[in-house]
Amino acid sequence: QKEVEQNSGPLSVPEGAIASLNCTYSDRVSQSFFWYRQYSGKSPELIMSIYSNGDKEDGRFTAQLNKASQYVSLLIRDSQPSDSATYLCAVFLSGAGSYQLTFGKGTKLSVIP
Amino acid sequence: EAGVTQFPSHSVIEKGQTVTLRCDPISGHDNLYWYRRVMGKEIKFLLHFVKESKQDESGMPNNRFLAERTGGTYSTLKVQPAELEDSGVYFCASSQLSGTSGVGYEQYFGPGTRLTVT
Numbered sequence: 001q002k003e004v005e006q007n008s009g010p011l012s013v014p015e016g017a018i019a020s021l022n023c024t025y026s027d028r029v030s031q032s033f034f035w036y037r038q039y040s041g042k043s044p045e046l047i048m049s050i051y052s053n054g055d056k057e058d059g060r061f062t063a064q065l066n067k068a069s070q071y072v073s074l075l076i077r078d079s080q081p082s083d084s085a086t087y088l089c090a091v092f093l094s095g096a097g098s099y100q101l102t103f104g105k106g107t108k109l110s111v112i113p
Numbered sequence: 114e115a116g117v118t119q120f121p122s123h124s125v126i127e128k129g130q131t132v133t134l135r136c137d138p139i140s141g142h143d144n145l146y147w148y149r150r151v152m153g154k155e156i157k158f159l160l161h162f163v164k165e166s167k168q169d170e171s172g173m174p175n176n177r178f179l180a181e182r183t184g185g186t187y188s189t190l191k192v193q194p195a196e197l198e199d200s201g202v203y204f205c206a207s208s209q210l211s212g213t214s215g216v217g218y219e220q221y222f223g224p225g226t227r228l229t230v231t
Contacts, residue, residue, distance in 0.1 A: 004155075032218055043117075043204065043222040044156070088156070092218060099144065099208075100158035100169060101220060 004091050006104035014112050019076040021107050023089030026070070032092035033065055033072045038106065039085045048074060079111045115140065117223035119205050125229045131193040134226045136205030138187070144168075144208040145188050146220060147180060151201035159203075162188060195230045202227050 003026045013019045021035075032051050036044035050056045050063040050072065062075040072091075076083055086106040093102055118137045126132050138145045147159040159178070160170040164185035173180070177196070182188040192199055206220040 034219065036222070043224045046219055046221060049219055090156075099161050099218065100146070100172065101148075101156075102158070103156040105155045 004089055004102050004104040006087075006089050006107045008105055009108040010110050011107055012110045012112055013079050015079060015081060017079050019079045019083065019109055019111070021074040021076075021087050021089075021109065023072045023074075023104055024070055025072070025089075025091045025102075027091070027093050028067075028070065030067075030070075030091045030093050033063070034090040034092070034101065035061075035063060035074045036088040036090060037083075037085045038088055044088055076109075079109075081111045081113050084109055084111045117205055117207050117221055119203075119223040119226050121226060122224065123227045123229075125231065126195055127231055128197055129194045131191065132195055132228060134190045134192075134203055134205075134228070136188045136190070136223060138205070138207030139209075139221060142207035142209050142221075143185070144220075145182060146206040146208075147188070147190055148204040148206065148222075149201050150204065150225075151198075156204065159190075192228070195228075197230050200228055200230045 005024045035048040037047050038044045048063040050065045053065050053067050056063045060077045064073045086108045088106045089104040090101040120135045124132050143164050145162040148156050150156045158172040160180055161168045162182045165182050179191045202225045204225045205223045208220045
């Protein structure tokens, strides 16, 4: 069964620190990877996408992908209380005519002022 | 540009009743998806439309669920008759591009409809 695994947390970091969120996936042919941020009761908000091995930076966010290890991570630098949310890892699993995303359960991040 | 919108935001119905959820995708997005999150579980795929055609409905749980996208614009998801296990949050998402590579394939989610079946 194709799965995406995340630590549920909560992950607590002090304001200004680096938050590191991790995700592993089971399907080696996965091609595209996404991080969504979800505030309580709100919709998942796309914050990062990554398609190739290595790092991708966007402001305070850096996504890291290692396809050999089937591992993707999200680093948040200079964490702010407003970053407190649940972070969802989503994987695009290719298949005949299938464009579905497979999600992890999410990691709850709490940034302490 | 308006995002994905969904209606209603919350619906409470009794077991055996019918409910219809609506989704309006981002203008110009041909691809529309339905997902569901039940309590304590991850978000799970239900189905995918390309314009008015069902591209993939492998995630639909059973024949009590019927999705339509007449004219390739908005979509409806009907649950008839509703069961207790259908309770959860139903999300709609849309994307502009599609393709097996997934590149440029970002999906944008609506606020969801919270369905409670009692």
